[in-house]
Amino acid sequence: MTADAAPVAPTAPATRLLLFALLGFSAGLPYYMFSTVLSARLTTHGVDLVIIGFFGWVQLLPTCKFAWAPLLDRFAVPGLGRFFGKRLGWIIVAQLGIFLSMVAMAFTSGDASLPITALFAVLLAFWTTTLEIAADAWRIELAPTPAEQGPLVAANLWGYRSAMVAAGSGALIVADHATWTWAYLAIAAAAFLPLPILTSMRREADGRGTRGGALSTGLGAAAAILGGSLVVVAVVGSVILGLANAAGVGAKTDATRGVLIVCLLPFVAMAAALPWIVRLPATAYARRSTVIGPYIDIFWRFGYRALPILGFVTFYRMGDVLTLALSKPLQIAAGYDLTTMGIADGAVALPASMTGVAIGAWLAVRLRLLWALAIGAVGSAFGNWIFVWLWYAPPAGHVIYIATALDQFAHGLEGAVFVVYLSMLVNPRYPAAQYAFLSGFAFLLPRLLAGAGGSIQKQIGWDGFFTLSGTLSLAAILFLPLIARASPRSDP
Known part of the structure; x- marks a missing residue:
């Protein structure tokens, strides 16, 4: 086995399910901390809703994961790759990055400097995404068919969504009774817990050095990678903020029109490039390139x-x-306190989400995948429309609990079916890069619009916003007849 190989995978089905549940937990725990919980934190600190919407663009980082996913396919972390294998080596570095970023967010939780808040939120999003890239690639390598993918996807999403809602619930309750600093420190401690379990899955280092040498090299490499990511994010962030300030972007900016224009550009570019791509022979550099080859392959195969x-x-x-x-700014505006929101995100959301995931995975295996996708789209629409009822209903426990349960059940079901569908589109030759591209592209327009959500809400109100978002999810059904016969081609 070479240094670039993946770690020895568990062969027992139950062990694999537990592994991917743990990997889902590791990725899900930090997600709410740079998205939903952060929006609640900024709301309690009196930050304008438009600015809070701009913070939603932090979630664009997972959309851009195709930019560094090929590196995870090609390279192992020095030292850690020899001792743990390529996939697990990157997962361990990502876990360290998640823990350190969350600790930094804890000690800057007063939000006295919003650029500093944004810096550590972006770092947390980056390392969460890196963990997902490595875990998704490993899952696709192990399970090449829908029947094999279904159980692993369910286990992964059970871990992911249970950690996500538990983190959101726990953070809100701790913040309500203590401070936001303690809330982030508590979730950071929980995020560290999977690390010892994952590191116990070591394999023997190869014959090119000692085990101690591999580990010491790996720790040095991890420190360099973590430090380098901090510098890069800080520099790039400073440039972006400088350009935004020069352009006069602020709380009164209506970003909706600009966002929609940006969203159209990828489709225009792809449509223009397709006639050239579909004619490329197997020997063409664009198809063999390590950097762009995996992405060209998607368009060549599906035309x-x-x-x-x-x-x-x-x-x-x-x-x-x-x-x-x-959703959290809406609930605060509707008169709910953080503890009630936390209970809804924990005791209610967790079983509802896990039930939805289980049913979604079952539907993906038992039904024709297009029918399962249609059911998911309808459920997602109702999961959004229920918030219109929450807005108009007088604040009460049963109102937020019912709304949260339907929302989490619907989106859990939809998410499970969707992961199976995306996995079936991937060429097994490029699991990390292609899944990163497809899953990232899937969230490009939604996350761009989410960043303009504050501007949209101010124009059409809370009821209009959630009516619109549910309707947009339902619109996905219109594409089903167009993709029903989409099958990949192969070289002659």
Whole structure:
């Protein structure tokens, strides 16, 4: 086995399920901390809703994970790759990054400097996404068919969504009774817990050095990677903020029109490039390139049907993302306290979400995948529309609990079906890169719109916002006839 190989995978089905539940937990725990919980934190500190919407663009980082996913396919972390394998080596570095970023967010939780808040939120999003890239690639390598994917996807999403809602619930309750600093420190401690379990899955280092040498090299490499990511994010962030300030972007900025224009650009570019891509022979550099080859391969294999496929995946998770962006500001505006919101996100959301995931995975295996996708789209729409009722109903425990339960059940079901669908689109030769591209592109438009959510809400109100977001999710059904016969081609 080479240094670039993946760690020895568990062969027992139950062990694999536990592994991917743990990996889902590791990725899900920090997600709410740079999205939903952060929006609640900023709301309690009196930050304008438009600015809170801009913070939703932190979630664009997972959308751009195709930019560094090929590196995780090609390279192992020095030292850690020899001792743990390529996939697990990157997962361990990502876990360290998640823990340190969350601790930094804890000690800057007063939000006295919003650029500093944004810096550590972006770092947390980056390392969470890196963990997902490595875990998704490993899952696709182990399970090449829908029947094999279904159970692993369910286990992964059980871990992911249970950690996500538990973190959101726990953070809100701790913040209500203590401070936001303690809330983030508590979740940071929980995020560290999977690390010892994952590191116990070591394999023997190869014959090119001692075990101690591999580990010491790995720790040095991890420190360099973590430090380098901090510097890069700080520099790039300073440039972006400088450009935004020069352009006069602020709390009174209406970003909706600009966002919609940006969202159209990828589709225009892909449509223009497709006639050239579909004619490329197997020997063409663009198809063999390590950097762009995995992405060119998607469009070459599916041809012109790649456009409706990408249109479908763009709309499918729209409601989920937009709900995530503004559900907490809505609940605070409707008169709910953090503890009630935390109970809804924990005791109610967790069983509802896990039930939805289980049913979604079962539907993906038992039904024709297109029918399962249609059911998920309808459920997602109702999961958004229920917040219109919450807004108009007098504040009461049963109101927020019912709304949360339907929201989490619907989006859990939809998410499980969607992961199976995306996994089936991937060429097994490029699991990390292609899944990163497809899952990232799926959230590009939703997360761009989420960043403009504050501007949209101010124009159409809370009821209009959640009516619109549910309707956009339902619109994904219109693409199903166009993608029904989309099948990949292969070289002759």
